[in-house]
Amino acid sequence: MSTALKNLSDFSTANLPDVSQKRFAIVVAEWNTEVTGALYTGAYDTLLKYGAQESNIVSVQVPGSFELSLGAQKMAVKADIDAVICLGCVIQGETRHFDFICQAVADGITNVSLKYNKPVIFGVLTPNNQEQAMDRAGGKHGNKGDEAAITAIKMLAIN
Numbered sequence: 216m217s218t219a220l221k222n223l224s225d226f227s228t229a230n231l232p233d234v235s236q237k238r239f240a241i242v243v244a245e246w247n248t249e250v251t252g253a254l255y256t257g258a259y260d261t262l263l264k265y266g267a268q269e270s271n272i273v274s275v276q277v278p279g280s281f282e283l284s285l286g287a288q289k290m291a292v293k294a295d296i297d298a299v300i301c302l303g304c305v306i307q308g309e310t311r312h313f314d315f316i317c318q319a320v321a322d323g324i325t326n327v328s329l330k331y332n333k334p335v336i337f338g339v340l341t342p343n344n345q346e347q348a349m350d351r352a353g354g355k356h357g358n359k360g361d362e363a364a365i366t367a368i369k370m371l372a373i374n
């Protein structure tokens with residue numbers, strides 16, 4: 216498997232832009248809070264590590280990943296928000312509900328980003344089970360929250 220024993224958060228941090236004056240919104244789904252909380256910590260700490268100011272990070276919770284798109288839109292519409300990071304974890308159940316949520320949130324977040332011409336980052340895990348989720352929220356495959364924060368920073372370098 217392509218991800219076996221691989222740290223998926225092994226990304227380049229060369230040539231990152233100065234984001235000391237940039238304002239970020241982090242929108243977090245409450246579902247699977249053990250996972251999304253770890254994603255949030257990863258994203259928040261990574262933003263600070265690479266130059267963002269605590270006072271320039273706005274955090275918002277939504278009930279589930281399906282609501283991330285509206286949460287992102289409520290943040291992206293604000294003139295003083297430069298980038299939005301969406302964090303969630305949708306775990307496959309017995310039915311096709313998983314498919315509809317994942318597709319809806321991927322499409323919804325993309326539409327918000329294009330509508331407001333701002334980075335809106337898809338930091339949503341879509342694992343088959345809890346173990347796969349934890350592996351990507353600070354486990355052996357890294358932290359998708361870290362990746363999402365770095366992605367937001369890198370996108371702000373594009374004018």
Ligand SMILES: Nc1c(NC[C@H](O)[C@H](O)[C@H](O)CO)[nH]c(=O)[nH]c1=O
Pocket residue numbers: 244246247278279280281282303304305306307316
């Ligand atoms: N099963 C998961 C959900 N389900 C809830 C939906 O996201 C949504 O809140 C509901 O359908 C009402 O609109 N959400 C997750 O984030 N993760 C899941 O595993």
Ligand SMILES: CC(=O)[C@@H](O)COP(=O)(O)O
Pocket residue numbers: 305306307308309310311312313316
């Ligand atoms: C992805 C989900 O919404 C999940 O909780 C649904 O589980 P199920 O498909 O077994 O109803």
